[in-house]
Every structure is written in structure tokens, then in C-alpha cells.
Amino acid sequence: MKICRALIITTCLLFSAMGISAESEDVEKLRAEQIKKWGTTGLPKPQILITKADALLKKKIGDQSIKELKELAKSTNKAANYIGYILDQYAAYYRENYKYDFVQKKIAPFHDKYVVISNKLKSFRNQAYFNIGTKLAGSGNDAEAFFYFRDAYRLTSFTDENGDHKGMRYKAEREMLKLLELGDIESFVYWK
Numbered sequence: 243m244k245i246c247r248a249l250i251i252t253t254c255l256l257f258s259a260m261g262i263s264a265e266s267e268d269v270e271k272l273r274a275e276q277i278k279k280w281g282t283t284g285l286p287k288p289q290i291l292i293t294k295a296d297a298l299l300k301k302k303i304g305d306q307s308i309k310e311l312k313e314l315a316k317s318t319n320k321a322a323n324y325i326g327y328i329l330d331q332y333a334a335y336y337r338e339n340y341k342y343d344f345v346q347k348k349i350a351p352f353h354d355k356y357v358v359i360s361n362k363l364k365s366f367r368n369q370a371y372f373n374i375g376t377k378l379a380g381s382g383n384d385a386e387a388f389f390y391f392r393d394a395y396r397l398t399s400f401t402d403e404n405g406d407h408k409g410m411r412y413k414a415e416r417e418m419l420k421l422l423e424l425g426d427i428e429s430f431v432y433w434k
Contacts, residue, residue, distance in 0.1 A: 286321035288359055295366035303373055311377075315370035322363040329356035368394045368410050375417060384421050391417045400430075 295314055298306060332353040339345040375390035395414035408431060415429045 280320065280323075286317055286324060288321045288325065288363060291318055291321050292359075292362060292366070295370075299366065299369055299373070303376060306373055306377070308374055308377055311370040311374045315367045315374075318363040318367040318370070322360045322367065325356055325360040325363065329353065329360055332356060364397065365410070368398050368414075371397070372410060372414055372417075375414070379417065379421060388418055388421050391415075391421070 291314075295318060298310055298314055332349060336346065336349050336353055339349070371390045372394040375387045375394065378384075378387035378390060391414045395411055395418065398409065398411040398414070400411065412429055412431060416425070419425050419427055419429070
């Protein structure tokens with residue numbers, strides 16, 4: 243059995259390495275594009291961002307400035323993307339080897355830690371967009387508010403597993419409908 247496992251793992255790693263080398267032809271070009279996109283100075287520090295996001299979002303919405311919220315959304319999105327670059331490799335390997343339970347069990351804990359932190363950063367981003375929309379709607383800027391609510395809506399997972407299942411996506415949709423004076427239209431809540 244141990245020989246069989248070793249053979250399967252070796253085969254998986256060999257095929258994974260072959261896939262990586264086949265894709266590496268444009269590695270210089272891809273790296274240059276990413277550096278251009280994300281900049282060359284500094285990297286986001288997810289744990290620091292989480293602490294800052296917690297502090298800002300615990301304030302009353304009136305005490306949160308739009309500038310602070312925009313910076314929070316930008317920085318947490320950037321950090322989630324960096325985490326995503328690592329997570330993507332775990333997810334790909336996980337998918338490629340879904341038939342082998344022992345591989346899944348070994349990979350899952352590492353994969354899942356990245357998923358948790360990425361989702362936390364994205365939830366802060368989405369809350370920041372929602373709060374910007376709320377502030378803009380409160381000041382009568384309905385058109386701009388709509389698109390911030392739309393960002394919170396479209397960037398949030400479709401279903402919410404928690405509580406009454408009326409999470410960010412639901413709340414953002416309700417706000418968009420309110421702005422459009424279509425509040426009588428029902429919103430999807432959860433797969434029942």
C-alpha cells in the first residue's frame with residue numbers, strides 16, 4: 243500500500259511539474275504584467291489590515307469617512323488577491339488529485355487556511371463598499387451609491403450560510419432595490 247501511495251504521489255507531482263514547465267514560457271511577461279498592475283513598492287500585510295478593518299468597521303458609520311472606506315476596500319482587495327495567488331496553486335493541486343483521499347486530507351488544512359483569510363479580507367472589502375453606498379445614499383447621491391451597493395452585491399458569495407441567511411449580498415440587493423423604488427420585489431435568501 244505504501245509503495246502504491248508513493249507511486250501515485252510521484253506520478254501526481256511529475257504531471258504537476260510538467261504542467262508548470264509548459265506554462266513557464268511567458269513567465270517573464272506575466273511577472274512584468276503583475277508588477278505593473280500591483281506596483282513595485284511594498285506588499286499588503288493581511289493581519290495588520292484585518293486589525294485596521296476591524297477597528298474602522300466597529301465605528302458608527304457616521305464616523306467612517308468615505309476616504310477611509312475606499313482605502314480599506316482597495317487594500318483588503320489587494321491583499322486578498324495576493325493570498326489568491328498562493329491559494330490558486332493549492333486549489334489546482336487539490337482539484338487535480340480529487341480522486342485520492344489521502345492527498346486531499348494532506349492538502350486541505352493548508353488550502354483552507356488561505357480560503358479563510360482571503361474570505362475575511364473580501365468580506366471587509368464588501369462591507370466597505372456597502373458602507374460607502376450607505377453614506378452616499380444618505381447624502382442624496384443615489385447613482386454613485388447604487389454602484390457601490392452593486393460592488394458589495396456582485397463580489398459577495400451568492401448564499402450566506404449564517405443566521406437568517408440575509409448577509410451582505412441580500413442587504414446590498416435590498417438597498418439597490420430601495421434606490422430604484424422596487425422594494426416590493428423579493429430577494430433570494432437561501433437554497434431551501
